[in-house]
Amino acid sequence: MIPDEFGRVVILLGVALAFPALPLLVSYLLYLFHIRPERPDPIKHETYECGVIAEGGSWGQFNARYYLFALGFVIFDVEVVFLYPWAVIHADLAATALVKAAIFIGILAFGLAYAWKRGALEWR
Amino acid sequence: MDSVGVVIAFYVLSAITIVSAASIFLLRNLVHAIVLLVVVFLGMAGLFLTLSADFIAVAQILIYAGAISVLFVFAVMLTPLASRDNGNSLYAGPGLLLGGAIAAIVVVTAFDVEWNQLTGVALEQRSFTDTIEVIGNQLLGPHVLAFEVASVLLLFALLGAIVLVTDPNNEDGTTAEEEAGKDTAVGGSE
Numbered sequence: 325m326i327p328d329e330f331g332r333v334v335i336l337l338g339v340a341l342a343f344p345a346l347p348l349l350v351s352y353l354l355y356l357f358h359i360r361p362e363r364p365d366p367i368k369h370e371t372y373e374c375g376v377i378a379e380g381g382s383w384g385q386f387n388a389r390y391y392l393f394a395l396g397f398v399i400f401d402v403e404v405v406f407l408y409p410w411a412v413i414h415a416d417l418a419a420t421a422l423v424k425a426a427i428f429i430g431i432l433a434f435g436l437a438y439a440w441k442r443g444a445l446e447w448r
Numbered sequence: 449m450d451s452v453g454v455v456i457a458f459y460v461l462s463a464i465t466i467v468s469a470a471s472i473f474l475l476r477n478l479v480h481a482i483v484l485l486v487v488v489f490l491g492m493a494g495l496f497l498t499l500s501a502d503f504i505a506v507a508q509i510l511i512y513a514g515a516i517s518v519l520f521v522f523a524v525m526l527t528p529l530a531s532r533d534n535g536n537s538l539y540a541g542p543g544l545l546l547g548g549a550i551a552a553i554v555v556v557t558a559f560d561v562e563w564n565q566l567t568g569v570a571l572e573q574r575s576f577t578d579t580i581e582v583i584g585n586q587l588l589g590p591h592v593l594a595f596e597v598a599s600v601l602l603l604f605a606l607l608g609a610i611v612l613v614t615d616p617n618n619e620d621g622t623t624a625e626e627e628a629g630k631d632t633a634v635g636g637s638e
Contacts, residue, residue, distance in 0.1 A: 409584030
């Protein structure tokens with residue numbers, strides 16, 4: 325059975341859901357009681373892009389180079405998940421555990437070095 | 449006792465997961481489908497928690513809800529037909545066959561496996577221990593080869609992405625380049 329500690333995750337989930345919902349609710353309530361003015365404007369409904377006026381839709385085809393960054397993120401995310409159990413227990417293990425992790429990181433570091441050398445990390 | 453809470457959590461999480469998964473098939477907007485896919489992943493992470501698999505649950509959130517969903521978003525962004533809905537399903541027939549086959553395997557396995565390894569008092573007395581130390585010892589002990597081979601698999605994924613992106617013969621069309629340049633111009637001001 326899972327401990328009660330995980331039950332507190334549900335409380336955290338409730339707070340996390342309430343946190344963004346509460347301002348919207350308060351704003352709507354203020355509107356209902358005519359405390360907040362309602363002045364719609366097309367400019368207010370524009371997509372905010374750091375003050376730059378957005379051009380076109382966001383549905384265009386993007387450059388395939390973005391995919392390398394997405395996949396690189398996934399790869400090193402998976403690496404972290406594999407290294408996390410090692411990080412928890414490595415103090416109890418012999419030095420061979422360090423070597424095993426070094427091989428694991430080394431193989432991926434080779435890939436990163438290759439990407440660096442081919443200039444795949446630079447935007448051209 | 450936490451068992452009542454666990455049962456409630458199981459049914460709530462199952463309902464969220466199944467409803468979201470069914471909605472993915474019904475939605476015509478691909479991006480909305482991806483958002484619901486993230487909800488499915490989170491619901492499955494919660495289901496893993498109810499099964500006392502804490503590390504798998506966190507890994508599910510990190511990898512699937514965090515990273516795989518980003519890959520899905522990028523796949524939609526890079527696809528020329530991304531502006532359309534998912535109306536033209538060319539592989540509906542084979543997909544239905546494959547999905548039915550996988551579902552049949554899952555159902556047969558679910559009924560075939562003897563799930564009740566612990567029963568009665570032994571199940572009641574079993575206390576929760578976090579699984580990560582066991583996973584670490586298994587990963588660095590008997591399964592160290594799989595641990596290193598996983599690194600090789602990730603390496604090949606990285607190399608494949610590099611080849612896919614930097615191949616000079618694969619630069620088809622300048623329109624995608626121009627559009628992407630415009631996108632970076634807009635996004636680059638952040």
